[in-house]
Every structure is written in C-alpha cells, then in structure tokens.
Amino acid sequence: MEQRSVRVGKEKIMETAEVLFTERGYKAVSIRDIADACQVTNAALYYHFDSKEELFEQVLDAHTRKLAERMQAAADRGDTTKNKVTAILIEYGQITADHRSPMFLMSHAGYKSQDDKTRAAAARLVKMMMAPLEDVLACAIAGGELRSLRRSYSPAAMLVGMLTGFYRHQRQCFDQGFTPELVEQVVDVFWQGMAL
C-alpha cells in the first residue's frame, strides 16, 4: 500500500509540474511552487526527484510520450496510408498550436540550445515525437507506395518541416491559422511529390 501511494504521488507531482512549466516556463517555477500546488512539502518532491532539473526532464519525457501516443492513436484510426499520415499531422498541428510540444516546453523553459546536453535531449524528444510518422512512411516506402529520399534524408522530417514552415509563413504573412485544410494541402503535394 505504501509503495502504491508513493507511485501515485510521483504521478501527481509530474502532472502538476507539467501544467506549471507549460504555463509559466521552467525558470519561473520553483520546487516550492510545485510543492504548494500539490499540497505537499518540498521534501516530498525531493523524495522522488534529485533536483528541479531532473523533475523537468522526466516531465518532458512523459509529456512527449503522451503526445506520441496521441499521434499513434490518430494513425490507427486512418484507413489508407495517406489518411493515416493526414490524421497524424492534424494531431501534431493541434498539439503545437496549443503550445504543447516538447520543443515549446524546452524553449519556454529558457534552456540554452547551445548546450550539448540540451541539444541531445531535444533531438531525442523530437525523434520520439516523430516516431509514429516515421513508421507509417517507412511502411509506405517498403510497400512501394512512396519513393525514398536520397542519402538518408528523413521523409518524416521533410513532411513535418513542410507543414510547420508553411504554417509559420502563412500565419506570419497572411495571418492564417492552423486548419485541417492546410494539412491536407501539404500532404497532397508531398504525396504526389513522393509517388514512384
């Protein structure tokens, strides 16, 4: 019973910390703030995490895993490969539009991207986020539905880049928001462009 209550405690701390970090950013949130929000002492937090940094890293990991699961679930609902990909990207766009991506949490945190350790962590989280899309596209390429790119270029990277870059530009220059139609337009051009 003791064991179980400790596990529940950790989950609750991480959920609370996730909300606070997302709202205010890493730097602005102290261990005390999180402890207060959970109605526990600082010591209760230090029982589970060595430092605020360690807590934040675990929050980032759990956060990213949840998002990847949401995208995987979206993919599973699609019938054709193209529809699976569209569903993943609509989910992805919604996540980033809601400022829920691990990248947002990290940059919001005021983490320096120049730092090697942070850079490696960011790369790992982005790969985790992209895994469901990588898988669907790899299957489409293996099955002869799409061609592969030169060298070892990642088609998922191209597609996500296409979506995020296009969206950013449309928003910046034409004040347009994120819509499923924008995703469909991107997937449409990508699909024809990657056809054998």
Added chain:
Amino acid sequence: MEQRSVRVGKEKIMETAEVLFTERGYKAVSIRDIADACQVTNAALYYHFDSKEELFEQVLDAHTRKLAERMQAAADRGDTTKNKVTAILIEYGQITADHRSPMFLMSHAGYKSQDDKTRAAAARLVKMMMAPLEDVLACAIAGGELRSLRRSYSPAAMLVGMLTGFYRHQRQCFDQGFTPELVEQVVDVFWQGMAL
C-alpha cells in the same frame, strides 16, 4: 558637395550599424557605439535618424532589399524555371545559415513578436525576401508548368517552409548541415508534387 557628403555619411552609418546589430543585437548596441565606430559624434547620427529604432528599421529594410537582390541575381543566372528556383533557395539557405536574414536580425534584436507593429514589419520584410521566388513560381503556374494551390495558399511559402523546416529537423536530429544537395532534394519533391 555638402549634399553628397551627407548622403555618403548616411550610407556609412547604416553599413556600420548593420554590422554592429548583426554581431551584438539591437539592445546591446547604443547610438554612441555606432557613432564611435563611424568616428563621428552622436549629433551626426541624429542628423540622419530620429532614434535608434528608426535607424534599425532603415537598416532592416536596406538589409532585406540587398538579400532580395542577391536572390533575384541568382534566379537570373538559372536557365530553366526549376534551376532558377534551386538557385534562389541555395542563396536563401546560405543567407540564413550565415545569420543574415532579417528575421535573425529582428529576433537577435530582442524585438517582441507579440507587438503588432513589429509583427507587421516582420511580415513585410519576409514578403520582400520572398518576392523573387513568388515571381518565378507565379510565372511557372501561369505558364502551365506547375499547378496552383487551393485557396490562396502561397507556393513560395510552402517551398521555403519545406526547406527551412526540413533543414532544421535534419540539423537537430541528425546533425546535418545546409548543403546544395538538400535544396535539390526539396525542389525535386516539390516539383513533382506541383506538376500538373
């Protein structure tokens, strides 16, 4: 003669300010720093510009115009439409890799993107940067070489987004730099994807 020396003075101030703003960012550079680097008094700067902000805005404008001219010159050297587009994007990639884009100057400046005036200025500069590419693609669409996108989506925005987003991801996850080959790969998929 007096008239001429005033004009030369203004150009020199703007060139010097551009270098300092690029190296250190808007906030870190004072009117005094620029005056010192030009070996003139602060009053000489205020003869041409009402404020540091006005000087910065004029620098941003001149900077962006030069970059657009570089891309236009690259386009003019290409033989086919596809080669013109590739040449523009290689130039564009080089510019951003060198931290020479107006967006870099603005963000480096510590300008708040939440501010309406800054947002409008950023949109105007990005459109100015993109104009040579918009022109080439509009010709290709008018000439029946490429299809147009739904609604009023900008094909130049999609292509540049594709390049910058893809490059960012490749660099972040696979530590790959900007290469002409990356541009060719992007243009290749875009071209097939936009074919009629």
